[in-house]
Amino acid sequence: MRKVATFLVVTFVLISAFALAEQGPMPDKVYFDVRMQQDVAIQDVAAGNVDVFLYGVGAPVINSLPQ
DSSP: OHHHHHHHHHHHHHHHHHHHSOOOOOOSOOOOOOOSSHHHHHHHHHHTSOSOOOOOOOHHHHHTSOO
16 A cells, blocks of 8 residues: 555656646757767867767677676
8 A cells, every 4th residue: 555655646746747847949950079089079069069979889888787
């Protein structure tokens, strides 16, 4: 019963947050810009030239993380 109540409270909070959020205009254009060197990409993010920095790692790196 406690899990159901917790689930309902979390669901209510999420739905109310989405319902009360201000809706902004849709973007006209979305630009994708790619940097092939990690240090250059980090410098561009720090300088404000790009908004998001995504970095992918391979499966051996993820599998080597402690459980």
